[in-house]
Amino acid sequence: MAKIFDKLTARLIETRLLKARQSREWTDTELSELPVMQERKTASRLSAKQKSLNNRLKASAFKACDKEEYIDELLSDKLRRYDVRHFMSYRAAYHSAAKAVFKAQKNGEDHDAALDALAQKTAALDGKRVEYIAKLEEQKKKFLEQNPASDDAEYQALKEACEKEFDEYKAETEKRGAEYVERRTAKLRSKREKYEAKEKELRAKVKSDIELPDDVLLRVENLKMYFGGLKAVDDLTFDVKAGEIFGLIGPNGAGKTTVFNCITRFYNATGGNMYFRNKDGEAIDLRRFKVHDVILEGISRTFQNVELVREISVLENLLVACTRNYRSGMFVQALGIPTVRREDDILKSKAMGILKFMGLENYAAWPAMGLPYGILKKVEIARALMANPKLIILDEPAAGLNNTETAALADTIVKIRDEFGCAVFLVEHDMSLVMSICDRILAISFGKTLAIGTPREVQSDKAVQEAYLGVSDDQDEPAAEEKTDAAEEQPDATSGEEHDATEEKADAASVEEPTEKADKNAESPKKTVAPKKPAAAKRAKKTKEGE
Amino acid sequence: MKGYLLKNYGLNKSPLAPSRLTLGLKRVIKNPMYYFIIFGIIMLIIGNLSVKKVLPYSLSTGLATTFAYSIASVGFCLLMGYSGLASLGTGGFIGIGTYSIYYVMTVANLPFIFALVAAVGIAVVIGAIVGFISLRIEGIYLCILTLGLSEILRNLFVVLQDTIISSKFYLFGNSVQRSSGIFIVTVALVIVMIITQNIINSPTGRAMLAMKNSTSAAQAMGVSLMKYRLTAFIICTVYASLTGIMLMIVIRAAQASNSAGFYALITSLNILAAVIIGGYRSVWGAVFGTFIMYGLQTVLLSRVQFFVDNPVVITFISGILVILVVMFYPGGAAQLVREAKNGIKKLIRKIKECRYGKDI
Numbered sequence: 001m002a003k004i005f006d007k008l009t010a011r012l013i014e015t016r017l018l019k020a021r022q023s024r025e026w027t028d029t030e031l032s033e034l035p036v037m038q039e040r041k042t043a044s045r046l047s048a049k050q051k052s053l054n055n056r057l058k059a060s061a062f063k064a065c066d067k068e069e070y071i072d073e074l075l076s077d078k079l080r081r082y083d084v085r086h087f088m089s090y091r092a093a094y095h096s097a098a099k100a101v102f103k104a105q106k107n108g109e110d111h112d113a114a115l116d117a118l119a120q121k122t123a124a125l126d127g128k129r130v131e132y133i134a135k136l137e138e139q140k141k142k143f144l145e146q147n148p149a150s151d152d153a154e155y156q157a158l159k160e161a162c163e164k165e166f167d168e169y170k171a172e173t174e175k176r177g178a179e180y181v182e183r184r185t186a187k188l189r190s191k192r193e194k195y196e197a198k199e200k201e202l203r204a205k206v207k208s209d210i211e212l213p214d215d216v217l218l219r220v221e222n223l224k225m226y227f228g229g230l231k232a233v234d235d236l237t238f239d240v241k242a243g244e245i246f247g248l249i250g251p252n253g254a255g256k257t258t259v260f261n262c263i264t265r266f267y268n269a270t271g272g273n274m275y276f277r278n279k280d281g282e283a284i285d286l287r288r289f290k291v292h293d294v295i296l297e298g299i300s301r302t303f304q305n306v307e308l309v310r311e312i313s314v315l316e317n318l319l320v321a322c323t324r325n326y327r328s329g330m331f332v333q334a335l336g337i338p339t340v341r342r343e344d345d346i347l348k349s350k351a352m353g354i355l356k357f358m359g360l361e362n363y364a365a366w367p368a369m370g371l372p373y374g375i376l377k378k379v380e381i382a383r384a385l386m387a388n389p390k391l392i393i394l395d396e397p398a399a400g401l402n403n404t405e406t407a408a409l410a411d412t413i414v415k416i417r418d419e420f421g422c423a424v425f426l427v428e429h430d431m432s433l434v435m436s437i438c439d440r441i442l443a444i445s446f447g448k449t450l451a452i453g454t455p456r457e458v459q460s461d462k463a464v465q466e467a468y469l470g471v472s473d474d475q476d477e478p479a480a481e482e483k484t485d486a487a488e489e490q491p492d493a494t495s496g497e498e499h500d501a502t503e504e505k506a507d508a509a510s511v512e513e514p515t516e517k518a519d520k521n522a523e524s525p526k527k528t529v530a531p532k533k534p535a536a537a538k539r540a541k542k543t544k545e546g547e
Numbered sequence: 548m549k550g551y552l553l554k555n556y557g558l559n560k561s562p563l564a565p566s567r568l569t570l571g572l573k574r575v576i577k578n579p580m581y582y583f584i585i586f587g588i589i590m591l592i593i594g595n596l597s598v599k600k601v602l603p604y605s606l607s608t609g610l611a612t613t614f615a616y617s618i619a620s621v622g623f624c625l626l627m628g629y630s631g632l633a634s635l636g637t638g639g640f641i642g643i644g645t646y647s648i649y650y651v652m653t654v655a656n657l658p659f660i661f662a663l664v665a666a667v668g669i670a671v672v673i674g675a676i677v678g679f680i681s682l683r684i685e686g687i688y689l690c691i692l693t694l695g696l697s698e699i700l701r702n703l704f705v706v707l708q709d710t711i712i713s714s715k716f717y718l719f720g721n722s723v724q725r726s727s728g729i730f731i732v733t734v735a736l737v738i739v740m741i742i743t744q745n746i747i748n749s750p751t752g753r754a755m756l757a758m759k760n761s762t763s764a765a766q767a768m769g770v771s772l773m774k775y776r777l778t779a780f781i782i783c784t785v786y787a788s789l790t791g792i793m794l795m796i797v798i799r800a801a802q803a804s805n806s807a808g809f810y811a812l813i814t815s816l817n818i819l820a821a822v823i824i825g826g827y828r829s830v831w832g833a834v835f836g837t838f839i840m841y842g843l844q845t846v847l848l849s850r851v852q853f854f855v856d857n858p859v860v861i862t863f864i865s866g867i868l869v870i871l872v873v874m875f876y877p878g879g880a881a882q883l884v885r886e887a888k889n890g891i892k893k894l895i896r897k898i899k900e901c902r903y904g905k906d907i
Binding site: 264266290291292293294295296300301303307308309310311312316319320321322323324326330333334335336340344383387 | 580742749753761
């Protein structure tokens with residue numbers, strides 16, 4: 001009984017801790033977005049002021065301007081419109097004349113009558129145009145009589161006054177905005193301190209007996225995932241360090257996605273441990289968390305096939321990742337109380353920042369349906385970034401992208417790592433991407449570790465080469481053999497257990513195949529590592545030095 | 548002309564500052580919430596005229612019935628269009644409201660507020676139960692299950708008391724006539740529409756849409772399936788039970804064993820058809836679809852002798868409409884209106900181009 005009570009109190013403390021943490025995170029977001037939002041508000045106010053001042057200037061500007069030039073422009077515009085309107089009448093006249101001429105020629109008659117008719121018609125239309133021009137001239141005369149030319153002085157004086165007023169207004173608005181930001185920041189800071197104190201107090205009560213080295217972000221120990229008799233993941237052990245790009249490769253059906261699904265709790269692992277250092281730097285046991293709670297601890301993921309909400313805009317798609325961050329409950333939202341809109345504004349400002357970072361700000365208002373695939377992939381990564389993650393899990397980010405897009409994606413991933421300070425854990429088939437950006441790579445086959453280490457170590461590993469290209473005996477087998485079942489992600493229990501060496505051959509990506517073969521024949525690893533990006537080359541050097 | 552002042556004096560092309568009136572009008576036009584209120588006011592005026600017999604009296608009963616069913620449709624629209632769940636239990640859920648108002652007000656003689664609390668309370672419980680079940684069962688099986696639940700409720704009502712008549716209805720101590728039911732129903736519908744629109748535009752609505760598109764992506768983004776499925780079902784059930792209350796105010800009598808009555812399968816199917824015709828992701832569409840299913844007969848077609856003689860034709864019409872909509876306009880009437888709006892905009896632009904040239 002006492003045990004159950006202890007457990008319950010521990011749970012209660014944990015939930016309260018989570019709430020306090022979320023409140024603190026919310027104040028953090030508000031603090032970071034406050035200046036940006038205030039800037040935008042000031043800009044809109046200033047533009048409104050400018051508009052109203054312009055309206056005041058307009059009358060005197062009209063008085064001061066050169067009347068003849070003014071009316072000329074106005075009337076030429078009118079004439080142009082008249083021409084556009086009457087173009088169709090000319091066209092009809094010519095059309096009917098041409099018809100008449102053809103008809104006359106067919107019957108062998110004279111067609112002068114038709115041409116005469118055309119000349120008459122066009123003459124009439126021209127006459128009308130001349131009349132219209134005369135009318136415009138009259139208008140011009142009248143206008144000039146009514147509005148005699150006046151001097152510029154009044155306008156200049158008014159303009160100076162307006163400019164002065166605008167400057168004053170600008171200074172005042174900016175000052176007021178800065179004051180508001182200061183006041184609000186102080187308020188939020190005090191709030192944040194309160195939350196922090198509460199958090200500290202609660203954290204002291206939580207006992208954690210998980211030991212995790214400081215630089216390790218995610219530790220997977222002896223992970224096992226069995227589907228019936230099939231061992232999809234079998235005794236997998238690896239660490240992901242903070243701030244590194246970690247790649248997971250393997251042939252089709254090797255269980256890569258299963259590993260991801262175990263980490264993000266979509267699958268309940270059969271055995272093994274998964275520890276994670278969450279946003280606060282605490283070590284947690286991932287197996288205790290539910291699927292939808294994992295994101296709060298700092299793990300966010302993307303999907304192999306783009307899984308965005310198609311009906312809403314790109315910006316709103318990003319807000320979906322913040323559903324748990326809203327402070328207002330469902331009732332407040334249903335009643336449409338303005339606090340929800342304020343929270344929306346704060347998060348939208350944050351989302352716009354992330355979209356700008358990804359180079360997508362022009363797509364913010366577009367519906368997610370109908371955008372190109374490459375853009376959608378980027379939007380999904382942006383959505384994952386919205387949750388302030390410590391670890392981003394990318395499931396085949398380059399699938400379906402062309403070479404240019406893949407190169408851009410490699411840059412983006414490195415930039416994300418540098419800017420947001422989060423580790424990236426990715427599964428990829430495109431070997432050029434993996435080899436160029438990953439700091440460390442884990443190669444698996446049928447749920448078992450083949451090799452782990454830097455890209456070059458993994459590339460030169462015998463077991464990896466065998467898994468990808470088969471053993472050296474069947475090197476000259478037909479290419480059809482290379483295409484093992486693409487849908488072998490979750491093979492049957494029977495076929496999974498009784499596999500032989502030839503089945504292990506998977507379709508290696510065409511990009512890396514020749515390099516791998518060359519490596520095998522020449523046995524010169526220097527040639528194989530051919531990073532495309534200068535940044536990647538630098539990193540490769542760094543790792544060399546590290547070794 | 549518009550270029551001259553801009554070119555030489557750097558002035559904006561806007562001719563005059565917009566007046567306060569235009570600003571206010573713009574605010575009304577841009578905020579969809581005001582549309583609901585305007586709709587409610589117009590309907591109240593029409594109801595008033597109809598009750599005073601300036602307009603035909605059948606209009607008021609027809610509109611009142613339509614609006615009462617519309618409340619359930621709006622809930623169903625939230626359930627189907629936004630959460631991607633389906634239910635055929637609307638008929639049974641309507642019965643909850645009807646019977647709670649009968650037992651609380653006519654049998655126990657308590658004020659209206661108790662009936663409301665009872666109806667909403669029971670609806671929340673039943674919605675939560677169905678929501679829990681929906682975590683395990685999806686699609687057609689969920690339909691079958693809710694249908695079964697609805698039939699269980701109906702049989703329960705038959706056993707309790709087959710025919711219920713509550714001849715008197717009190718609101719805040721005042722007796723409410725049957726004819727003035729339209730006012731209460733309209734106000735309730737407007738409130739329900741506003742609340743639903745708020746939910747749709749809020750993070751909750753987005754989370755529901757995410758859940759509908761892909762449960763795994765939604766879960767990875769922190770959307771708890773249980774919370775939002777339960778919410779969707781609770782809202783749907785509560786709205787249906789509100790419909791029951793409103794129907795009792797308007798009609799005052801119900802028979803559970805009647806196979807064409809409130810609680811029968813036909814009600815659930817009609818509401819499903821209404822939401823499909825109107826467009827399953829639009830509050831306005833749900834109301835319009837309900838009008839086609841329930842209001843058309845009493846309001847418009849009852850004036851034509853042919854339809855009075857052959858009432859079966861109306862069923863044919865709605866059936867054909869459903870088929871046409873599913874084949875050609877899966878988005879329903881809402882999609883039609885949207886496309887028509889875009890078409891008109893395009894047409895206006897083209898006419899302007901023809902008249903003034905392309906650069907204008």
